[in-house]
Amino acid sequence: MSNELATINTSEDGLDLLTRQAEAMGAAHKLATVLCNTQMVPQTFRGKPDDGAAAILYGAELGLKPQQALQQVFVVHGQPAIYARTMVALLKAKGYRFQTVETSDESVTVRGTSPAGETEESTWTIERAKKAGYTSNKKYQTDPQAMLYAKAASEVSRKLAPDVLLGIKYAAEDLELEPVKMTATxxxxxxxxxxxxxxxxxxxxxxxxxxxxxxxxxxxxxxxxxxxxxxxxxxxxxxxxxxxxxxxxxxxxxxxxxxxxxxxxxxxxxxxxxxxxxxxxx
Structure with a gap:
């Protein structure tokens, strides 16, 4: 009997969760319908309230307000992603500490420490970024330190707090540019x-x-x-x-x-x- 009751309770909890998610989606969609028709959101979400609602809900799980979610959440290779600076900000709000150990146009090292004292460190160099295929992004030529910092900081963040970041696999900076092929004079x-x-x-x-x-x-x-x-x-x-x-x-x-x-x-x-x-x- 106790096993049957447990099964019933589990099913009811699942239905309650689905009901709450449906209600949250309805509220998010109302917001997205308005916001996605304005110039206040990135081109990615303009005229796409469904995508905007999904971003709002995902952002809410991370602790972002609706407007913040529409500015910070993107889709990279079919998976949700946020900026490296957003990752760092979310973790700092929860007591994590970050330190830039080394920074130059050739190499950036970032160290992060959790509230429990766990430490992770990451170093990204131009050579590493080139090998991974990221340097096709023009920002690696115009602002290499910022791009290398983004890679190092996001890597440290994902290692230190996958639970806080909901297992986010990519940072928005992980987007790659396709080579430009000119076919006309x-x-x-x-x-x-x-x-x-x-x-x-x-x-x-x-x-x-x-x-x-x-x-x-x-x-x-x-x-x-x-x-x-x-x-x-x-x-x-x-x-x-x-x-x-x-x-x-x-x-x-x-x-x-x-x-x-x-x-x-x-x-x-x-x-x-x-x-x-x-x-x-x-």
Missing amino acids: REDVRAKAEAAPVPALTKKKPEPEVVDAVRAALAQKQQPEQSTAPQPEPKALEAINTAESVDQLGDIMNGLQGVDPAVWAEYTKAADQRAAILNGAQ
């Missing part, structure tokens, strides 16, 4: 840009790469239906992956609207990753 791109129609409400002339990518995607959209599944336009993906600002990325995505849903999903995935990179570089 500068003169050809400029000529195409000048020939492209400019929307009446556009305040400034779009960048040549944006025009080129949108025109290619529109041409693909206007082609008659084929038996094979449509594929993303390479020029459009290249423009997304090399966008130099969130505003430029928004212009590209606005121009690509209306393509096949499967192709749009690929564009959106690439845009989410690029937006996370751009927001991390600010």
